[in-house]
Amino acid sequence: MAGRGTAHLRPEGEAMLRVEHLVVEFPVGRTGLKVNAVSDLSLDILEGETVALVGESGCGKSTTGRAIIQLPPPTSGSVKLDGTELTKLHGEALRRTRPRMQMIFQDPISSLNPRRKIRDIVAEGLEIWEIGDDESRAKKVQEVLETVGIDPVGGDRRPHEFSGGQCQRISIARALVTEPKLIICDEPVSALDVSVQAQIINLLADMKERYGLALVFIAHDLAVVKNVSDRVLVMYLGKFCELGAPDEMYAAPAHPYTAALLAAIPEPDPEIRPDPDKILGGELPSPMNPPSGCRFRTRCPKAQDICTEQEPEVREFRPGQFVACHFPVEPGEELEFARVPHH
Ligand SMILES: Nc1ncnc2c1ncn2[C@@H]1O[C@H](COP(=O)(O)OP(=O)(O)OP(=O)(O)O)[C@@H](O)[C@H]1O
Ligand code: SF4
Numbered sequence: 001m002a003g004r005g006t007a008h009l010r011p012e013g014e015a016m017l018r019v020e021h022l023v024v025e026f027p028v029g030r031t032g033l034k035v036n037a038v039s040d041l042s043l044d045i046l047e048g049e050t051v052a053l054v055g056e057s058g059c060g061k062s063t064t065g066r067a068i069i070q071l072p073p074p075t076s077g078s079v080k081l082d083g084t085e086l087t088k089l090h091g092e093a094l095r096r097t098r099p100r101m102q103m104i105f106q107d108p109i110s111s112l113n114p115r116r117k118i119r120d121i122v123a124e125g126l127e128i129w130e131i132g133d134d135e136s137r138a139k140k141v142q143e144v145l146e147t148v149g150i151d152p153v154g155g156d157r158r159p160h161e162f163s164g165g166q167c168q169r170i171s172i173a174r175a176l177v178t179e180p181k182l183i184i185c186d187e188p189v190s191a192l193d194v195s196v197q198a199q200i201i202n203l204l205a206d207m208k209e210r211y212g213l214a215l216v217f218i219a220h221d222l223a224v225v226k227n228v229s230d231r232v233l234v235m236y237l238g239k240f241c242e243l244g245a246p247d248e249m250y251a252a253p254a255h256p257y258t259a260a261l262l263a264a265i266p267e268p269d270p271e272i273r274p275d276p277d278k279i280l281g282g283e284l285p286s287p288m289n290p291p292s293g294c295r296f297r298t299r300c301p302k303a304q305d306i307c308t309e310q311e312p313e314v315r316e317f318r319p320g321q322f323v324a325c326h327f328p329v330e331p332g333e334e335l336e337f338a339r340v341p342h343h
């Protein structure tokens with residue numbers, strides 16, 4: 001059994017990124033209250049691995065992604081990249097780690113400067129971090145544009161001349177140009193037409209293969225990440241719920257919340273965003289005043305008294321499948337979400 005919040009899956013692999021007991025809190029004005037955006041989250045990511053972060057809006061996915069790259073640094077906890085403790089770095093030392101960790105955002109058009117030529121947008125990272133000379137930069141920009149499927153001949157054009165999908169390709173090129181080890185993809189396809197989503201997901205998968213990248217893939221729902229993720233981490237209200245390989249997790253979810261997310265995936269058309277609220281009933285509690293014990297207990301059909309009193313520890317429930325729940329779901333067990341009481 002793993003200790004509390006220390007689910008380091010795959011002990012045979014050397015972690016490239018090790019996140020331990022990550023906490024991110026946002027103070028609310030001068031009220032003395034705080035938003036518990038991420039609470040005691042631990043996770044290892046291996047070189048070349050894709051780990052998806054999944055959960056409802058507000059569960060802390062983006063905050064986790066940003067805390068990993070120290071934008072901003074977490075309230076507490078540890079983030080190690082190849083053994084270097086990032087939370088203790090400041091100024092120039094922290095700046096030097098930036099090219100190794102890039103981020104891609106949801107809205108490709110607004111994340112690209114509309115006044116700049118795409119060639120310059122893509123070259124930005126090379127200039128900021130003073131990588132290479134003019135000639136090698138131009139060559140590199142051409143190479144990454146070609147790799148993402150954008151004709152470098154159009155490098156003088158500006159973002160508005162491209163479609164949303166093409167802009168996301170340009171964002172990917174901009175991220176790739178500094179040869180990062182890790183890219184945090186924050187809902188990279190949510191703003192795109194359904195017809196383009198698969199192309200961008202496939203492109204990210206290709207880039208991962210080609211460059212040996214590790215990806216953190218943030219998404220609302222489990223359907224989007226299934227085929228691209230080595231492992232999936234489900235979060236609820238800033239907490240670790242379940243982590244495992246998608247095939248096993250989707251076939252036999254151990255956490256009741258994972259089961260609810262899976263039940264919310266519409267069968268005939270997996271492209272439609274599921275609505276866990278319809279399945280779960282009850283309201284999402286405030287992250288300023290989360291429930292005691294297990295944060296999911298107010299919406300969980302399996303909740304017992306102990307779930308109010310004691311926070312469940314993360315443990316390896318089945319080989320490679322980690323769960324934070326006192327009463328994990330057994331294979332074949334039917335959960336009756338509709339009868340969840342409204343506390
Ligand atoms: N800068 C901030 N100041 C105050 N609260 C914040 C800030 N950023 C995020 N939060 C809060 O922290 C919690 C987690 O937010 P986060 O954006 O990480 O969620 P998310 O899972 O990415 O949601 P979404 O799916 O909507 O993008 C939310 O309650 C959010 O309102
Ligand atoms: S710990 Fe209890 S309330 Fe939380 S998910 Fe498990 S059964 Fe439900």
Ligand SMILES: [Mg+2]
Nearest residue numbers: 061062063186
């Ligand atoms: Mg987000």
